[in-house]
Amino acid sequence: MTIQIRHLDSAQPDFKQRLDTLLAFEASTDEAIEQSVAAILHDVRQRGDAAVLDYTNRFDRIPGGAASMAAFDVPQAELQAALAALPAAQRAALETAAARIRVFHERQKEELRGFTYIEPDGTLLGQRITPLDRVGIYVPGGKAAYPSSVLMNALPAKVAGVAEIIMVVPTPDGVKNQMVLAAAAIAGVTRVITIGGAQAVGALAYGTASIAPVDKIVGPGNAYVAAAKRRVFGTVGIDMIAGPSEILVLCDGSTDPDWVAMDLFSQAEHDELAQAIMLCPDAAYIARVEASIHKLLPSMPRADTIRTSMSERGALVKVRDMQEACDIANAIAAEHLEISAEDPQQWADKIRHAGAMFLGRFSSESLGDYCCGPNHVLPTSRTARFSSPLGVYDFQKRSSVIFVSEAGAQTLGKVAAELAYGEGLQAHARSAELRLRPAA
Amino acid sequence: MTIQIRHLDSAQPDFKQRLDTLLAFEASTDEAIEQSVAAILHDVRQRGDAAVLDYTNRFDRIPGGAASMAAFDVPQAELQAALAALPAAQRAALETAAARIRVFHERQKEELRGFTYIEPDGTLLGQRITPLDRVGIYVPGGKAAYPSSVLMNALPAKVAGVAEIIMVVPTPDGVKNQMVLAAAAIAGVTRVITIGGAQAVGALAYGTASIAPVDKIVGPGNAYVAAAKRRVFGTVGIDMIAGPSEILVLCDGSTDPDWVAMDLFSQAEHDELAQAIMLCPDAAYIARVEASIHKLLPSMPRADTIRTSMSERGALVKVRDMQEACDIANAIAAEHLEISAEDPQQWADKIRHAGAMFLGRFSSESLGDYCCGPNHVLPTSRTARFSSPLGVYDFQKRSSVIFVSEAGAQTLGKVAAELAYGEGLQAHARSAELRLRPAA
Structure with a gap:
């Protein structure tokens, strides 16, 4: 089955409308999920551990059924054992990534130190920065359990100076992902609890006999987790509710088309709703990228997902010139923006809205996803117009100081x-x- | 009618439970409001200006009924005229406050400049800070229209470099608050539109023919406005949904008790749900503050509100010592924390969670509310555990830069x-x- 890719041209009279239609994405609110989540949260608030235990045994099909919450605690020794058992190359890669993420996030911490100034009459004014006391990190279980996400969510909190980092991760059928546990060991997570879903969000937000309430919950999850996070917002802080992942590639036609095609795939393989778009002023080059897409697709293990995503939500867009490409990029406010061009900085200077910018043909998004250092938790669905990558600042808050x-x-x-x-x-x-x- | 004030003592065996009960506040979700707001937002999205016009004429009882949205635009000349017509002392006070707010917020901007670093192999990593393009400021109409809030919401956006600041303010019965318009002139608001309610929030979030969609909406409002902001969150950014205002006074017994009593009143007069609490280790001093409360209450124009608020939600709390007072203050995480004591800095150093700290007996909260410089939009209902005063950073966002x-x-x-x-x-x-x- 071949892949059908949408072609757009900024010279089309209805281009803006077509682009808007392409970008439109609205997370549907499922009333059944909302009601189910409301009931679970209410139950966790009332019955605490007993409710969390019941839901976890049932929803995660825990073999034999756990008798108490203690069964879900993963001892630090088990985290360390998971790390020790990793293949050496994998362990080294995780540790390199963690070290680089720490360095970048330390720079964020250095930038935000607070300030104080004293006026001529002796009045002191200032702003003090303090870390949150205790945070919860939600890590999805099963197929979508990504050790890189453990690093990206936990390390900014660690760098901020958060004293307690509680990670929850569901283990469907009782199966633990060893690479995820190893990443928790590297990140220095305080405590790992193998629970998930709305019940885990409720336990973190309200607290139970076995789990102290946290101040903020971050990390991605399914529709139940997202609905639960929205509902506990206010009782605790939450990060943005993430939409499907997106990449926008601005290309002047000077990059190997195979590279660009694979960069588009690397977004499209995430899930069928992911969005991969290229903007380029060179029609001949667009044709070469399309040829690369057809050539490379069959070799991809996740070809089905890529095909659906690229057909349904992808596009190759012919623009007048790179200046227009930048204007369109500002309207799209993409999560990931690759500027695969000669002298990319000249175009980057024209970009006002993007979660992360990848400049030059060697900066593939995948490098940033894993190990450049900046966070891979980025604003999706045009929210880069008003929000930022996850960072140390998400685990700090400010207090004004007034001494008149x-x-x-x-x-x-x-x-x-x-x-x-x-x-x-x-x-x-x-x-x-x-x-x-x-x-x- | 006399005032009944709750007394608590940290030595009571059930003190923690009593304190928790006192602090418990949950904004109730009113299903009728939710449905009404959902319908209004849907209608504004579908019919645009026509819907906003209809709701505004109806809900705000516009005399005669406006014929088009143009009737709701307040020309810049009218803002300037309102400023010119203010009594000189009032104008000078507003301008002094604005100048001081600008100075403090410029410091916030200076603190956040972004960064770049280059690794030995030539890879460049960084973080770029950019302002939002366009923001909406919601200003309540009628009795709760506060010019100080116009300054506190608009000036951080202005300092951040936001190009367009659109202020909406309903005018029930068509009556405009001249001091609010004057504050908009001083703050440099781009455009003032006399619309309000969920319809104004919808117009700002989705845009209409006459109103360009904004990237973020800030500012307080009634239950309809709060519900609308929650619903458009994601399409645009929003600030925190504010709960009732709170003050916590830590007192070592060295401040004139009349001063402390009046500071408690200044919170309690806001509304009947406001919360004013004093912690003090000196029982005799607590009695003196209570006597001041009884003495001063009859002279207050808003005595009824103060009486209800102090009786229902206030407390005078005897603590063992100032150290314990600090521990309790951290658990409360108050919006406003006054440390009215000798050498207040020693206690301030023990505070981890507070929206704003007012140190020393001359730092009354009311000075901070109007003109010290720091923002008066602060995290309420214990959210100071994880969130910050409104600031320049709320009108900026970060983009990661990766050039491998x-x-x-x-x-x-x-x-x-x-x-x-x-x-x-x-x-x-x-x-x-x-x-x-x-x-x-």
């Missing part, structure tokens, strides 16, 4: 009282006025 | 391929391997 001197209270008090009376808040005004020295 | 050199691709490619094969993502692996030079 007696002299400062004299000038500030009059300003505050004037405005407070204007807003009809007299106690605010009086509170400021009480600090004024009586007129001489 | 040919040499870098050789080492990184092998690491990425090893991990990608381990995760079963072969296109990721091949995409990295294509960049490897053939072995010599």
